Amino acid sequence: MRSILGRTSALVLLAGLVACGREVPAPIPRAGGEGAPPARGGTLELASFADIRALDPANMADGLVPQMLEAMFAGLVDYDHEGHVVPDLAERWTVEDEGKTFRFFLREGARFHDGAEVTAEDVKRSVERALHPSAPNPYASYFESLSGFAEFAAKKTERLAGVEVEGRYVVRFRLDQPDAVFLPVLAMPMVRPTCKSAGDRYTDTWVACGAGPFKLAPNGWDRGRELRLVRHDGYYQRGKPLLDGVRWTFHVNSTSQRFKLTRGELDVMREFLAPDLVAFQTDPRWRPFGAYEANKQVNGESMNCELPPFDNVEVRRAVAAAIDREQLRKIRATNLVVQTRPVPPDVPGFDPEVPAQTFDLPRALEHMKNAGLAYDPATGKGGWPHPIPYLVYKQGLTEATAQVLAQQLAKIGLRLEIRIVNYPTFMAIRNRRRQSPMAPGFWQQDFPDALSFLEPLWTTRSINDEDSNNTSFYSNPRYDALVDKARREPSEERRRRLTTEAQKILVDEAPWAFTYGYRWYVQAQPYVREHTAHPVWGIELSKIWIDRAGGRMASRALFGHDARTTFASVFGDRPR
Amino acid sequence: MSERPREALRRFFRQRSAALGAAIVGFLVLFAVVGPLVSGHPVEASDFTRGITADDLPVGPNLTFWLGTDRLFRDVFTRLAVGARISLFIAFAATALATVLGGLVGIVAGWLEGTRVDVVLMRLVDVGLAFPFLLLVMALGAALERTTATTIFLTLGLTGWLGTARIIRAKTMQIRSLDFVVAARALGQSTLGILARHILPNVAGPLLVIATISVAQMILAESVLSYLGAGIAPPTPTWGHMLFDGQDYLTVAPWIALAPGFAILLSVLGFNLLGEGLRDAVDPRKD
Numbered sequence: 001m002r003s004i005l006g007r008t009s010a011l012v013l014l015a016g017l018v019a020c021g022r023e024v025p026a027p028i029p030r031a032g033g034e035g036a037p038p039a040r041g042g043t044l045e046l047a048s049f050a051d052i053r054a055l056d057p058a059n060m061a062d063g064l065v066p067q068m069l070e071a072m073f074a075g076l077v078d079y080d081h082e083g084h085v086v087p088d089l090a091e092r093w094t095v096e097d098e099g100k101t102f103r104f105f106l107r108e109g110a111r112f113h114d115g116a117e118v119t120a121e122d123v124k125r126s127v128e129r130a131l132h133p134s135a136p137n138p139y140a141s142y143f144e145s146l147s148g149f150a151e152f153a154a155k156k157t158e159r160l161a162g163v164e165v166e167g168r169y170v171v172r173f174r175l176d177q178p179d180a181v182f183l184p185v186l187a188m189p190m191v192r193p194t195c196k197s198a199g200d201r202y203t204d205t206w207v208a209c210g211a212g213p214f215k216l217a218p219n220g221w222d223r224g225r226e227l228r229l230v231r232h233d234g235y236y237q238r239g240k241p242l243l244d245g246v247r248w249t250f251h252v253n254s255t256s257q258r259f260k261l262t263r264g265e266l267d268v269m270r271e272f273l274a275p276d277l278v279a280f281q282t283d284p285r286w287r288p289f290g291a292y293e294a295n296k297q298v299n300g301e302s303m304n305c306e307l308p309p310f311d312n313v314e315v316r317r318a319v320a321a322a323i324d325r326e327q328l329r330k331i332r333a334t335n336l337v338v339q340t341r342p343v344p345p346d347v348p349g350f351d352p353e354v355p356a357q358t359f360d361l362p363r364a365l366e367h368m369k370n371a372g373l374a375y376d377p378a379t380g381k382g383g384w385p386h387p388i389p390y391l392v393y394k395q396g397l398t399e400a401t402a403q404v405l406a407q408q409l410a411k412i413g414l415r416l417e418i419r420i421v422n423y424p425t426f427m428a429i430r431n432r433r434r435q436s437p438m439a440p441g442f443w444q445q446d447f448p449d450a451l452s453f454l455e456p457l458w459t460t461r462s463i464n465d466e467d468s469n470n471t472s473f474y475s476n477p478r479y480d481a482l483v484d485k486a487r488r489e490p491s492e493e494r495r496r497r498l499t500t501e502a503q504k505i506l507v508d509e510a511p512w513a514f515t516y517g518y519r520w521y522v523q524a525q526p527y528v529r530e531h532t533a534h535p536v537w538g539i540e541l542s543k544i545w546i547d548r549a550g551g552r553m554a555s556r557a558l559f560g561h562d563a564r565t566t567f568a569s570v571f572g573d574r575p576r
Numbered sequence: 577m578s579e580r581p582r583e584a585l586r587r588f589f590r591q592r593s594a595a596l597g598a599a600i601v602g603f604l605v606l607f608a609v610v611g612p613l614v615s616g617h618p619v620e621a622s623d624f625t626r627g628i629t630a631d632d633l634p635v636g637p638n639l640t641f642w643l644g645t646d647r648l649f650r651d652v653f654t655r656l657a658v659g660a661r662i663s664l665f666i667a668f669a670a671t672a673l674a675t676v677l678g679g680l681v682g683i684v685a686g687w688l689e690g691t692r693v694d695v696v697l698m699r700l701v702d703v704g705l706a707f708p709f710l711l712l713v714m715a716l717g718a719a720l721e722r723t724t725a726t727t728i729f730l731t732l733g734l735t736g737w738l739g740t741a742r743i744i745r746a747k748t749m750q751i752r753s754l755d756f757v758v759a760a761r762a763l764g765q766s767t768l769g770i771l772a773r774h775i776l777p778n779v780a781g782p783l784l785v786i787a788t789i790s791v792a793q794m795i796l797a798e799s800v801l802s803y804l805g806a807g808i809a810p811p812t813p814t815w816g817h818m819l820f821d822g823q824d825y826l827t828v829a830p831w832i833a834l835a836p837g838f839a840i841l842l843s844v845l846g847f848n849l850l851g852e853g854l855r856d857a858v859d860p861r862k863d
Contacts, residue, residue: 254824273824273825274824274825275633275824275825275826275827275828275829276827278631278633278828279827279828327622327624330624330628330632330649331647331648333631333632334632394805395805395820399810400647400648400821402810403620403622403648403810403811404622404648406620406811407620407621407622417722418809418810418811419722419809420805420809420810
């Protein structure tokens, strides 16, 4: 009986914790008023459940890394707040030869973290280092329009002919054919100039060193634990950054992040559990300092066009019409938005004139009938006679959406059999040819342009036997031609028309049934000033400054030592 | 009924904790059988009309959804009851398999004590017991392309007999040297006959007790597997998976996690109390 009493007490304690968890404590206020002048100092504390495996522009393997590389490596060009390409280390550039030559003029006096000046030679060396086949660069093919790229990638030459040094501060990029997205691709982190210590070829032992606003602190990357950056005083934008440093802590789960945020130990947070997010969004003390990031992600149901029943376009159309996207959105209403087209609304190239894939059950049943798989919902007879394996990875959002999807597709005679595997297995099977008939598809923009979606996801040349980006193995010569033409088209207006036509084909032939986009919500502390969501980088570290009342130790006074110790004993966290 | 079982039964019901355990187990079985029939909700269908709040969160317990709805707006009561069927089926089936295997190996090894057969069987048991149980079960689960209730019960049953075998071997060795067994052998009774008529009835009591407590362990093991994502694939409800689904919603919809958590606690408690009661009831020293 003693054990019963003990367990009952545990339940009561749990209920008490649950009751406590509903409340969001007041945030730590800012010190200055609205017009307070920016002040230097302070370390910005960030955390993530994820980790990073490399800190090198030539090996951008993890989702967190671009943000860090943006802080550490300045590029020739960068993206502004609207996603437009703007000068960075290059103070200007010229485009000649009908879009086949780009000449960049570097700022004089820009310094790397090691004190050396950034020169055109460094640019060429860094580009060659990042695009050489010895580098594990998954984005190298984005530069295939560069003259001599094919020979360089095949190791037939040691130097990349398309990149030429024309002086200490002038570098020229020559393309074989016009490439409308060359500048947006160049603004990505992978070919940004690296210090001479990086050498000519990639090695995984190099200590990251660039010309960005922050540099790696001594022994600043404690793998699996944290990354510490400190201000680069030689940064070419004088007076920036304002922060002394930035610290990312890895492997911190959402609940721990939430409590760290309310205790003032975390300054910006984005990895919320849905119920916690509701609590912050509805609290008027926190609400003004939270905002959604741009929707730059597309999610959908990827149907393998090489496997039955999805080799029949009518079945794919039926699926696209049978999905009630509003129901899927409600599974995580705080972050999901209904998405019915291939390009997310916040990405340049999105066109509202592209017809949407919409929920229409009678039409879905009509498509099934056209496919020769008529289904009668009243009797449950007809449809595809076999269960369809549907692959999802363990304990992700798709494990939940898959269950609602299965309910919806059962109404048109398609029975999904959910198979759960771990993430690496999921990626290996889904991306292998003729393996998985149906699986969730998801993609986030690499650069702000419609082609960042249209090219890697659905063109024939993106099909590989293993590790295919084109997970639906969709192949349509007309679509390929439109995308290729769009990539070469220098006129913005004509390019838009081409990408719109390509999107119409995807909506109609439905290699994917588009479902939802995922919007990250970023909650900052009131004292984090000049924090606005950037369309590509999320957070702009070079602008942020800290204006905290009472400094970092203020949380002690606000929450009291006893309360902190109690939290620590319950959640296993050590108070500072 | 002969005098000895009747006396054991009397002793069992004289213990209040044993009676409570039997009542809990009875209630669970009734809940598993009747629950899905009386709830009036389909087990796998989401209710996006009544099962969801204006904030797009699951609704709490009310007259329509007695235990509220889960993160996919399905009736928690129905899923808990169907989960009980699955948990109990897996636990009983795995226990039956483990008990038969463990009993058989234990009796054979005990009867053939000191022979090569005994040495081989017991080293096999030693190796099995030395291997981390959860790791072994998860590896087996991961190796299977698709996990179903059958594969889970086979996995648990085929890995759960080792402790039983060791205990039954010791018991068999003890009984083998008793006078009535020696007498039976002297009178020329066959080995199979002795095992069936003298050894088996005398190890049946301990075997029953071990099996009852094993049911509780199997329920826990199945819940752990499901919680870790190595159990039966959704949308089939299991208590462990329900618990996992509910943990993120603990602050706004605690019923999602509390309902399966309480069910697991109650069932483990019930079977443990029942097992302890049975152990005391069949203890020959109490005769």
